């Protein structure tokens with residue numbers, strides 16, 4: 165099966181898109197190329213045009229036109245994905261959901277909101293906070309990333325150890341398949357998938373099965389109280405031991421985030437949050453729940469567990485400003501490494517929580533073996549690591565070493581019983597690694613699912629795997 169058909173003339177393509185979406189919602193030329201040729205990876209591609217539909221009907225019309233014209237469609241939100249999922253492919257348009265950003269309904273009685281895919285995660289949190297509610301999955305990119313992208317990647321975030329990832333908060337959704345049909349799957353205000361759970365399958369489908377146009381998201385009351393603890397250690401392995409010990413003690417913190425010395429310092433450079441620059445690693449530990457009783461017990465248990473690893477410093481945050489400062493440092497951590505090196509590569513490996521200390525030791529060893537600076541940033545409660553390898557892409561020899569180090573990190577995670585990707589998806593970047601994790605029979609099943617939804621291979625072709 166091939167994704168390309170006879171190439172439509174560029175003027176005809178642009179005219180057709182303008183007829184559907186209007187001139188203000190179609191971008192072409194150098195702007196389209198540079199602004200929409202990239203995502204958060206180092207990959208690049210050239211789209212033929214970028215279109216911003218504003219309704220499901222416009223999506224249907226664009227999909228129908230592209231089918232008849234043999235043009236591929238790459239769905240896109242804010243383009244912050246870390247796997248090359250929105251990189252333009254051959255003969256494609258980018259269909260950007262950012263202008264479909266209406267909150268259609270907020271139903272507090274049933275804990276549900278109906279929203280369009282272009283709504284930014286942070287804007288949902290702001291809107292819900294007015295009612296005392298929130299939407300738990302909040303990737304560190306939440307100020308920019310859209311719900312279309314969050315669902316497309318099944319994003320996790322700092323709170324997912326306790327509350328789960330995006331797919332745990334999508335009751336149902338509307339999407340348009342490459343035949344131009346609009347489907348609603350799942351429920352509106354409860355999980356309604358008695359047999360095949362297509363809603364959950366769409367979460368993490370990376371734009372390859374259809375273009376999502378509405379979501380019914382589960383919302384929750386904001387917990388009455390939370391406590392934030394900060395632990396600073398001499399060595400990353402000591403922090404890792406605390407992570408394993410906290411989990412083994414039966415505590416499920418809302419958040420258990422880890423940063424090593426390199427990341428502490430780059431985040432500190434960017435924010436001046438007051439983090440100790442000489443710490444080998446730090447943990448942000450947060451628990452939430454009812455205001456009294458249980459929460460205090462959890463803090464006591466965590467305190468005694470952490471002290472076993474002999475931290476340099478352990479403190480319970482006392483002011484909102486202190487909490488906000490350390491969260492700001494955590495949220496900018498990835499972007500801030502840009503000040504340290506011209507290029508970075510970020511992995512998304514995940515291991516069983518009990519193997520967390522071994523994985524930290526493995527990353528430290530990989531850094532030495534390949535003579536590369538690798539910063540450790542982790543959603544530690546989920547066993548999810550983002551080792552950030554700093555390098556200069558123009559240096560061929562160093563880039564080769566980076567590729568070898570990446571492969572070594574993935575192998576280590578798989579050997580520890582983990583996975584190559586916890587939350588960032590596969591896209592183009594991790595596609596070559598897929599067969600090291602999945603057997604041919606499973607790869608065959610993935611391809612059959614793709615063919616069932618997109619038999620003409622028009623939706624984000626070549627992403628995740630080739631047909």
Ligand SMILES: Cc1cc2nc3c(=O)[nH]c(=O)nc-3n(C[C@H](O)[C@H](O)[C@H](O)COP(=O)(O)OP(=O)(O)OC[C@H]3O[C@@H](n4cnc5c(N)ncnc54)[C@H](O)[C@@H]3O)c2cc1C
Pocket residue numbers: 203204238239240241242243244245246249250261281302303304305308309310311312313314315316317318319320321322369370371372374375376377495498499587588624
């Ligand atoms: C600084 C930084 C921090 C990050 N922190 C986290 C984190 O904590 N947790 C985490 O999981 N990720 C994180 N990410 C990765 C990224 O932000 C998430 O994957 C995010 O959900 C992507 O959202 P987006 O709007 O940018 O989507 P995009 O990057 O535009 O798209 C992501 C995928 O979804 C598909 N898609 C988008 N819209 C639609 C649609 N309407 N229909 C069908 N498919 C669609 C795209 O084709 C693509 O495959 C981080 C990235 C950065 C740069």
